[in-house]
Amino acid sequence: MPLSGHCLCKAVTYTVDQDAPLITAYDHCDDCQRQSGSTYSLVAVVLKDKLTINGPIKKWTGKGSSGNDVHRLFCSDCGSPIAHDPDAAPEIIALKAGTLSTEIKQTLKPDTEIWTVSKLPFCQEHLEKPFKHMPE
Template identity: 40%
Template sequence: MGKIQGSCLCGKLRFSSNADPAMTVVCHCKDCQKQTGSAYSIVTSVPLNSLKISGIPKSYTTHGQSGRVVERKFCGDCGSPIASIAEFAPDLFIIKAGVLDDPNWLTPEFECYTDNRLPCTPATDLPQFSGMPRID
């Protein structure tokens, strides 16, 4: 059993990792809103080489608001967005918090793409960035 584990809604995709998760953030970008059908994404990440995954995710590639390539992984059966692999951090599997079996321990470090925040989701006390601070 990994430190981190999760699955899509139907359970055909399951993943785990024993690595310490890093870079937990709240993302308000338009692509996250469109892909998740929700107001924002909370994501955490583990090194790709620590990942064990069963099932084959589908992939949809976009250019994010930063202009860089983001491969968005999702279940082709139930549609759950699982994770992204981003050009700005190609060694990371950037996991959507809602697909973790236990997301309760997550502590986001900052909020990004806040210019796109929905008015009904007010800012927290976390640092606020209009873009993605670690790549610009």
């Protein structure tokens, strides 16, 4: 079953021609904390060429820790974050897992924890082998 999801107002929808994410990660980076308004962002990493997005998307571009641009995609109507697209890894895109269809996100099993160097001190690590930065 392909992955699918939508923003809060359903103006933006997407499908991914993959049955499962490449990784599902707790992302503790400061930018994800700010974009999500929470302690981390749960992301589902997929192949960018398998993703189709429909609807009114806006993009904000900032610098990632690599010095390369990271494009943050969000619904221009309701503001829901949809994904972040790092130039440092052009073949992948990180969907905000909370936007996945309900039946899909209920079966997610996070397998990676990244940017724990930015993890807030009151957050417990979720997995045994977290990455201080991005995995190589």
